[in-house]
Amino acid sequence: MQGSQNNSNQGGQGGGQNRRRRYRGPNRGGQGGQQSRNNAENRNFQQQSGNRGGRRNGRVLTTNQVLVKYDNLLEQHLITRRKYYEYFNRVDERQLIRLEKNFFDSIEHLRRFENNLEPWQREALEKRKTERYKLDLTYSGNRGLDPVEVAKVEVTDDQIEDPHFKDSQKEAFEEYKDDIEESEGTYEDYLKLKGLN
Numbered sequence: 001m002q003g004s005q006n007n008s009n010q011g012g013q014g015g016g017q018n019r020r021r022r023y024r025g026p027n028r029g030g031q032g033g034q035q036s037r038n039n040a041e042n043r044n045f046q047q048q049s050g051n052r053g054g055r056r057n058g059r060v061l062t063t064n065q066v067l068v069k070y071d072n073l074l075e076q077h078l079i080t081r082r083k084y085y086e087y088f089n090r091v092d093e094r095q096l097i098r099l100e101k102n103f104f105d106s107i108e109h110l111r112r113f114e115n116n117l118e119p120w121q122r123e124a125l126e127k128r129k130t131e132r133y134k135l136d137l138t139y140s141g142n143r144g145l146d147p148v149e150v151a152k153v154e155v156t157d158d159q160i161e162d163p164h165f166k167d168s169q170k171e172a173f174e175e176y177k178d179d180i181e182e183s184e185g186t187y188e189d190y191l192k193l194k195g196l197n
Helices: 002-009 031-049 063-086 093-115 119-132 138-143 167-175 187-194
Strands: none
Touching (some): 063 119
């Protein structure tokens, strides 16, 4: 009973009473609305492209702030990528276009952020990225191998095994290796031989 009173108090809006409507100009989303959206996008792009060194409100971002911002952008990109590939064949064309746009926009934001960093910020980011993806040197360490050196492998043809060559095929191959007679006959002959005719 109390829940229904709350819904009636909210005017059936489902709790969305604090949302503001966006003014779209005199044409209500027509060409004028499209033009104002394009102008807003151009302003945003100019602000972001002129944002050298990851500046926030005129201040240069510290190393920690650069790393946090990069992690946030990377996480957003991974989320949009996951959504794009998970829902690729499950949604209608309009939703797929939106998912694809979000996916490519997230890549663009990430790359633009990397390109606009100062050299010392980029160096700190590269150092952190390489530290985050450390090489697994367990195998080479246990066997005394140099992980950077490319090992030369010398293998003869008889040492290469076909993973799809079954044991039963190997046995049959050995059993019939002296058989040089070419098989002849029709499908009816085969059926007679197998007793299926």
